[in-house]
Amino acid sequence: MTKIRRALISVSDKRGIVKLARELIALEYEIVSTGGTARVLKEAVLPVTEAADVTGFSEILGGRVKTLHPYLHGAILARLDLKEQVEELDKRGIIPIELVVVNLYPFEETISREDVTLPEAVENIDIGGPTMVRAAAKNHAHVAVVVNPDHYDKIVEELKSKGEISIHTRRNLAAEAFAHTASYDAIISSYFNNLPDLKRELYPQKLSLPMHKQEDLRYGENPQQSAAFYKSPGKPVGLAAAEQLQGRELSFNNLNDLNAAWELVTEFAKPTAVAVKHANPCGVASALTPADAYRLAFEADPVSIFGGVLALNRPVDKDTAVEMVKIFLEVVAAPHFTEDALKIFSAKKDVRLLLMPGIIKPNHSFDLKKVTGGFLIQSIDRETVDVSQGKVVTKRKPTLDEWRDLNFAQTVVKHVRSNAIVLAKGEQSVGVGAGQMSRIGAARIALSQAGPKASAAVLGSDAFFPFPDTVEEAAKAGISAIVQPGGSLKDNESIEVCNHYNMAMVLTGRRYFKH
Numbered sequence: 001m002t003k004i005r006r007a008l009i010s011v012s013d014k015r016g017i018v019k020l021a022r023e024l025i026a027l028e029y030e031i032v033s034t035g036g037t038a039r040v041l042k043e044a045v046l047p048v049t050e051a052a053d054v055t056g057f058s059e060i061l062g063g064r065v066k067t068l069h070p071y072l073h074g075a076i077l078a079r080l081d082l083k084e085q086v087e088e089l090d091k092r093g094i095i096p097i098e099l100v101v102v103n104l105y106p107f108e109e110t111i112s113r114e115d116v117t118l119p120e121a122v123e124n125i126d127i128g129g130p131t132m133v134r135a136a137a138k139n140h141a142h143v144a145v146v147v148n149p150d151h152y153d154k155i156v157e158e159l160k161s162k163g164e165i166s167i168h169t170r171r172n173l174a175a176e177a178f179a180h181t182a183s184y185d186a187i188i189s190s191y192f193n194n195l196p197d198l199k200r201e202l203y204p205q206k207l208s209l210p211m212h213k214q215e216d217l218r219y220g221e222n223p224q225q226s227a228a229f230y231k232s233p234g235k236p237v238g239l240a241a242a243e244q245l246q247g248r249e250l251s252f253n254n255l256n257d258l259n260a261a262w263e264l265v266t267e268f269a270k271p272t273a274v275a276v277k278h279a280n281p282c283g284v285a286s287a288l289t290p291a292d293a294y295r296l297a298f299e300a301d302p303v304s305i306f307g308g309v310l311a312l313n314r315p316v317d318k319d320t321a322v323e324m325v326k327i328f329l330e331v332v333a334a335p336h337f338t339e340d341a342l343k344i345f346s347a348k349k350d351v352r353l354l355l356m357p358g359i360i361k362p363n364h365s366f367d368l369k370k371v372t373g374g375f376l377i378q379s380i381d382r383e384t385v386d387v388s389q390g391k392v393v394t395k396r397k398p399t400l401d402e403w404r405d406l407n408f409a410q411t412v413v414k415h416v417r418s419n420a421i422v423l424a425k426g427e428q429s430v431g432v433g434a435g436q437m438s439r440i441g442a443a444r445i446a447l448s449q450a451g452p453k454a455s456a457a458v459l460g461s462d463a464f465f466p467f468p469d470t471v472e473e474a475a476k477a478g479i480s481a482i483v484q485p486g487g488s489l490k491d492n493e494s495i496e497v498c499n500h501y502n503m504a505m506v507l508t509g510r511r512y513f514k515h
Helices: 017-026 035-043 051-055 070-077 083-092 107-111 118-123 128-138 149-162 167-193 252-265 290-300 318-324 339-345 400-413 439-454 469-477 491-500
Strands: 005-010 029-033 097-102 144-146 212-217 227-231 243-246 272-277 280-286 309-312 331-334 352-355 366-371 374-379 421-424 429-433 458-461 481-484 504-507
Touching: 005 017, 005 035, 005 070, 005 128, 017 029, 017 035, 017 097, 017 149, 029 035, 029 051, 029 097, 051 070, 070 083, 070 097, 070 128, 097 128, 107 118, 107 167, 128 144, 128 167, 144 149, 144 167, 149 167, 227 252, 243 339, 252 272, 252 280, 252 309, 252 331, 272 290, 280 290, 280 400, 280 429, 290 309, 290 318, 290 429, 318 339, 400 421, 400 429, 400 458, 400 481, 421 439, 429 439, 439 458, 439 469, 469 491, 491 504
Parallel strands: 005 029, 005 097, 097 144, 309 331, 331 352, 458 481, 481 504
Antiparallel strands: 212 227, 243 352, 272 280, 272 309, 366 374, 421 429, 421 458
């Protein structure tokens, strides 16, 4: 008696499924299928055995139940190395299934639609599919499970060359299958956790972070490190939704710097340019036009901006592009590029141009930091900076121009690595001290960078002054106003120095550490 070889095929993603089925039939497999997949194969004039013909039980509840049956799951889960289980299959007339080709209802694609309703989302939660996938993956010693259409050719090649799918391949496929169902469930969990009427635990005891690989990167921070870019599920946002218009592929460091630039530039309502180098802003400016904003950002630090990443929150027009191509920039990101601007950049093929999505930021987002043995997770500070809500603690109050620049400086401070000091004048950063071990050290770097521009500029600090030495240094350089969180035991000493030099100081109660 000829042994019947069965493959069960039931897929939502039907890429390449007809070709696969045709190849399997040529290899003398009997195809068992369900629903839409069976219809597609029949339309291709391929012989298909309906799952209901195997189980003797037709689909019920509008298709909610069609594969949850022992005649299918027994065929998938049977251990063919155990005589008693083989005999049990024979006794019940169950034919083993050697190959399970299943992927799941398009839940993620469904919830990515802006008009999706909760009932629609619920109906796209697959039940039978994950059960078959997990069963086949568990029994990978005897069954191959394929959830990814990209593997079809490899499977067929192995069957043709070896007559079977190797245990090594089956183990790899099983690992991918478990990752597939784990990610699927995590996306569903995330969807329900983010429903507006759900009172969820912000930091649950068990945390799943479903991610899809966007692309492999050439290397990580350094050539000896490997790297990849993963995106969150659902409708792409931020960098995951960006469209590269020209230039070489983005590197790990490009993406990291670009994220820093985009996070900062989208804080501003006015046309603003942000230049970032090594994850820190080196030049930031707001102006009436994008060209003026870029020019001021360049002038803020014409040395560091070279080879940096530049983000604009307005379209890049011809005038702005003309200025930008005067130096080498690694990346330019903006919500739009005019045709004239694209033509100008086309002469600079090495410049990567990124078309960014809308500047609306997600309400629910977290920052993760890897530590040995786990992750640290925190909410991202999306609070708009408004130093006018702070308290003036000096005899002199800030002028209108100083209020404007204090708010500008503290907005930039929020995105500078701690310890952080930012000097600003005329909505332009004129000095940035980043990532220092002491606050006075950060201040000295910012003041040195600013030089004469420090005169009549304002100073923003991400945390309080432990000693009044920073205020003394600022006063000697001509700083006219300071904004800081306050909370130091020596706040009064800093205030006294400000009063002595007729400087204004605002305490906000808002710290902006960024490590």
